[in-house]
Structure formats: C-alpha cells, structure tokens
Amino acid sequence: MSVVKILCYLLLTYHLNEAKETKGSGAADAKQRGVLKPHVSSSVFGLFVEGEENCALDPLQLHTLTSCGFNSSNPLIIITHGWSVDGLMESWVHRLATALKTHLIDVNVVITDWLLLAHQHYPTAAHSTRTVGKDIAHLLQSLQVHYQFPLRRAHLIGYSLGAHISGFAGSYLDGSERIGRITGLDPAGPLFEGMSPTDRLSPDDAEFVDAIHTFTHERMGLSVGIKQAVAHYDFYPNGGDFQPGCDLQNIYEHIAQYGLLGFEQTVKCAHERSVHLFIDSLLNEDKQSMAYRCSDNSAFVKGVCLDCRKNRCNTLGYNIRKVRSSTSKRLYLKTRPRMPYKLHHYQFRIQFVNQMENIEPSLTISLTGTKEESGDLPITVPETIWGNKTFTFLITLDKDLGDLMLLRLHWEGSAMWKNVWNRVQTIIPWGSRRTKPLLSVGKISVKAGETQERTSFCAMTDEDQQVEVSQDKVYVRCKEDTQKQRRRKHNRLVRAP
Numbered sequence: 001m002s003v004v005k006i007l008c009y010l011l012l013t014y015h016l017n018e019a020k021e022t023k024g025s026g027a028a029d030a031k032q033r034g035v036l037k038p039h040v041s042s043s044v045f046g047l048f049v050e051g052e053e054n055c056a057l058d059p060l061q062l063h064t065l066t067s068c069g070f071n072s073s074n075p076l077i078i079i080t081h082g083w084s085v086d087g088l089m090e091s092w093v094h095r096l097a098t099a100l101k102t103h104l105i106d107v108n109v110v111i112t113d114w115l116l117l118a119h120q121h122y123p124t125a126a127h128s129t130r131t132v133g134k135d136i137a138h139l140l141q142s143l144q145v146h147y148q149f150p151l152r153r154a155h156l157i158g159y160s161l162g163a164h165i166s167g168f169a170g171s172y173l174d175g176s177e178r179i180g181r182i183t184g185l186d187p188a189g190p191l192f193e194g195m196s197p198t199d200r201l202s203p204d205d206a207e208f209v210d211a212i213h214t215f216t217h218e219r220m221g222l223s224v225g226i227k228q229a230v231a232h233y234d235f236y237p238n239g240g241d242f243q244p245g246c247d248l249q250n251i252y253e254h255i256a257q258y259g260l261l262g263f264e265q266t267v268k269c270a271h272e273r274s275v276h277l278f279i280d281s282l283l284n285e286d287k288q289s290m291a292y293r294c295s296d297n298s299a300f301v302k303g304v305c306l307d308c309r310k311n312r313c314n315t316l317g318y319n320i321r322k323v324r325s326s327t328s329k330r331l332y333l334k335t336r337p338r339m340p341y342k343l344h345h346y347q348f349r350i351q352f353v354n355q356m357e358n359i360e361p362s363l364t365i366s367l368t369g370t371k372e373e374s375g376d377l378p379i380t381v382p383e384t385i386w387g388n389k390t391f392t393f394l395i396t397l398d399k400d401l402g403d404l405m406l407l408r409l410h411w412e413g414s415a416m417w418k419n420v421w422n423r424v425q426t427i428i429p430w431g432s433r434r435t436k437p438l439l440s441v442g443k444i445s446v447k448a449g450e451t452q453e454r455t456s457f458c459a460m461t462d463e464d465q466q467v468e469v470s471q472d473k474v475y476v477r478c479k480e481d482t483q484k485q486r487r488r489k490h491n492r493l494v495r496a497p
Helices: 003-017 063-068 091-104 122-127 129-147 161-172 248-267 269-283 415-427 429-435 479-495
Strands: 044-047 055-057 076-080 108-113 154-159 181-185 208-212 233-237 290-293 313-315 329-333 344-359 362-369 377-380 385-397 404-411 438-448 454-459 466-468 472-477
Touching (some): 055 063, 076 091, 091 108, 108 129, 129 161, 154 269, 181 269, 208 269, 313 329, 404 466
Parallel strands (some): 076 108, 076 154, 154 181, 181 208, 208 233
Antiparallel strands (some): 044 108, 290 329, 344 385, 344 438, 362 377, 362 404, 404 472, 438 454, 454 472
C-alpha cells in the first residue's frame, strides 16, 4: 500500500474510531415526507456570481433572492461540498460553479456552505447530513411556494457527504413533485456503505439520480467512496477503486500544479477525480466520455461490454441521457490521467483456427484508420492456444482513428520459442520451414464503442492466415465488410437533406 493511501485511511480511521454505533440511528427521522416546519438554517447559501463573492441568500428573507439576482425562469443548480478537514471551502467548488455558469449561462448556481458542521469529527459531520438536507429542502420549498419554482428544474450536485445531503434534501420535500436530478460525486462510504435506501442517497430521491464512483478501494475495512450502486446510473471509471495519475509518483506533478497543496491533492486525488470528470464534461463538449453497462470491471476489461443497445451505454457527466429504470445500472469506462479524460474504447476479437501447436503468444497489433494510426498495441493472450479459440480484448486510445482500414499483426514470440528456434536453426538449418512454430489466425474484428461500428479484417490470401514467430502480417477489410460499409454510406447520402 502506498504512503498516500495509508495516510488517507489512517485519517478516516482516527475519526471513525471515536464513533459509536451510528448506522441507522437516523432511520426514524429519515426520508419523512411530512410538511416542513419553518426553521433557522444551519447552512449558509450563496448565489454564485462569476468573478465576485457569492451573494448570501436567506430563505427566511426572500427579498435577498431578488437582490442577489435569482431568476425563477432559469434552472437551479445547488452544489454541496463534503467533509472538511481544515474548515475551508475547497477550490473545486468555485471551478465547478464557474464551469456551470460559463457553459449554461442562463442558470442559477447556488453553493451550500455547511463548513461549521462539516469541520467536525467525521461521524459528527456524517450525522449532520440530515440537518443540511433539511436546510436545502426548506430553501427549495420556499422557492416553490413563493416563486412557483418547479422542483423538476432543480439539479443538486453533491460531493462525498454532500451527495447524501442532496439525497436527504430530496426525501424531505413534501408533495408529489420531486427534484429533477441529483448527481452524487463519489458519495461517501464510511457510515453509509450497506445502509438501506432511506439512510443514504438512492434513486428514490429525485426524478433522475446519477453517481460517479472514483475511490472505492477498500483498506482496513474502509472505503472512502461508497461501492454499492446508489443511483439510476452508477459510473465506475477505471473500475471505480482508484484513478490513473493519483499514485505517489504523481506527487511532484501535483506540487508543480498546486504548490504546497500538492501533497494534499495527492491524498484526495482519486476521491476528488469525480468532480473533475464532471467539470470535464462541461468544458470539453467535443470529448464526452462514454461508459458501458457491464456486470463488473473484470468483464469490462475483457472487452465484452461495448454495447449500446437498450440504453446499455451512456455519457458520463452533465450531458447524461436521463433514462430512468427500476434497477440501478452499473457502467464502466477507462479514462486518461488528466483532462480531457476521454478515451476511445475498442473491442478487439481474434479467432485462432485449427491450431496444431500449444502456443502462448505475445502479440502486437496496430490499426490504421481514415483519421489516425494507433501505433503499436500489445495484446497478451491469457492462455495456451489449441484447436479453435476466440479471444476478446479491450483497447483504449486517446484519439479517434476514424473508419478502420488496415490492421497489422506481429507475433513477438516467447523467449523459450526464440531459444528453441535458434538452436534448431543452428543444428538443422535446412529444416527451418518445417519446424518453425506457426499461429493459424482466422477472422479478426474490431468494434468501436463510441460509434458501435464493427470492422472485420481478413488475410489477403489463405497462406497469410499462417503467422510465424517474429513476423508481421497485414490484414485488410473483409470483402463483405467493405460492401456493408458502402451500403451504409449510400443510405446516409440518400437520407441526407
């Protein structure tokens, strides 16, 4: 375990050790749909004004809404932070608010400041999430009653403990109308993992709920982010347990970017990545990250889940397609270690036919498309090849190759095979054609996850199906695949206005 992970877990353990048995302690108080009584808010709300200090809102003094420039004709987004170690508002809050305001323009962005309650031991802060949820519910109800503001136009974005706060806010509202959307950014795990839907963020809290899980790696019985599904769509980038670019070796990069705060940034990097993935979806509209429904991450990395039929894929972040379902959908994707995070996903499938020798090959492929070339991509076959077998792999690239035209395959061979073959050549040089190991390759197909286009590659001749060790072979689009592509292009031209 890295030093950074140890420090992070020790910090949480210290606070959790002081907790009594609090799981479910608020069950009697949770998710009541009664009429909210007027109360003095424990939180401070500020309407975000770009480039200026937030304008303070007081739900008990509605004239502050008007003086701050609240426009009831525009949608409302409420950002809620999580547990605070130092009692200060984290910098990502302003960056997210700025991205929302810049991207959407005609929108009310409100920031929930509950630092007085958040800057406590973790169990105390976790217990206060219901109180802050009531504060937000009271603000929304005031807007509904006095401004006829429809709740369906409200979008709550909560990070860590703020995700569960947003869920409680939705559950405390009275009436048939519900909040339009809640987004949970790596919802907190400790004291919420394994709890019933009434004691955490759940799909029942809004018309549509989505969540991004980025730090669910469990150590010493703890997971910083919640592992279980809590939304209609739950996204697990890079498996959800840890994120690329967040290891200890990245601390120098973080210090260069954040100065003295670089070490702190490394500690919270994976947890906070959920926020930056969401910001990325706003700033890079032309690079939207696509995720795919799968049973688990191990199946996803095998490349068997790049299917978009029946809502099996969706866009991560602000521009998600809001499709409700009776069960939570788990979606997986790979990302880059830094913004823009988008990667292009490809399913690579290779068929071996009538293989007469037991071989464990190490292969390298390269793809050529109408836009780009992939460069060399290593493919490791997980088991011995014998007879007829088909293997599937997931390939990710940070560039769009366009329509795939050519595939080059190279068999690296193993050290054992090379040694054996060198000895055979030395002893029996005239027997090389007979004893050199061969791979019998059938059809190769590549499916682009983002476009759902599948391209089949075939050997140019029957002899080219045999691949020798340390040999390059070029595969071209199969004839039937080329004909299908021509028909698709023709149909697109016919349908074009």
